[in-house]
Amino acid sequence: MTDLAQRLPGAERDQSHPNRRPKDAATLILVDRSGKEPKVLLGRRHHGHVFMPGKFVFPGGRIDKTDRLIKPAAALHPQTQKKLMRGVPKISAERARSLALTAIRETFEETGLLLGKPVKKITAAPNGPWAEMARLGYAPDLSGLHFIARAITPPRRPRRFDTRFFSVDAGAVAHRADGIVHADAELVELVWLPIAEARKLDLPTITGVVLQELESRVAAGFGHDLPVPFYRMLHGKFQRQLL
8 A cells, every 4th residue: 555645745735724623424436346347436526616626536425414314224234333433533333324324315415326225114304315215215225335444634624524435336226316417516427437547537635545445445355344444644644544
């Protein structure tokens, strides 16, 4: 693995902002392993966005208070939940589940791709993506999610996130809503690319680092028991700890 200090330089970044507490967030990498070469899904952000305009990213975003209210059709794999609850600060099983639900909600909201199972009876869901998913007759499925990385934005950046990166096989997509990605949407384009090609796109630095981690995991069998890297800055230096 390339030295993180070389991949995530911080000295030249704007560090003049107040040292805000990072907000919990989650993102999801869909991997298509049906062909000879695995491909990943990335979306290009609208150029009008203040945050990362025009960058290619994985769908994702901040945790929402409604995410904890959703009952999934299938729970997280035990190893995935265990690793999510490790690290500093430690989180509860409920918080771990909420983060996984955030990744699914954001993916559906930004790409129209729904990871769920059809169910006969849906409990009342909050307005927005969860209500739409319920209207379509699906409940979120957490069982296929892999936890592959965690990263905290360095101090004194204008926006700080404590992001959990999940991945799932593209075969887990149960439904696709049309008309979500367009010229005026948050994501204006979706691309499926081999991992090596995806790393050549205009990416946030951490996205490139996580793609490298993903490539290693796929080569190692993409199992739930593989260690999870945790990236953060400690005492002015970037650290890579395994969870």
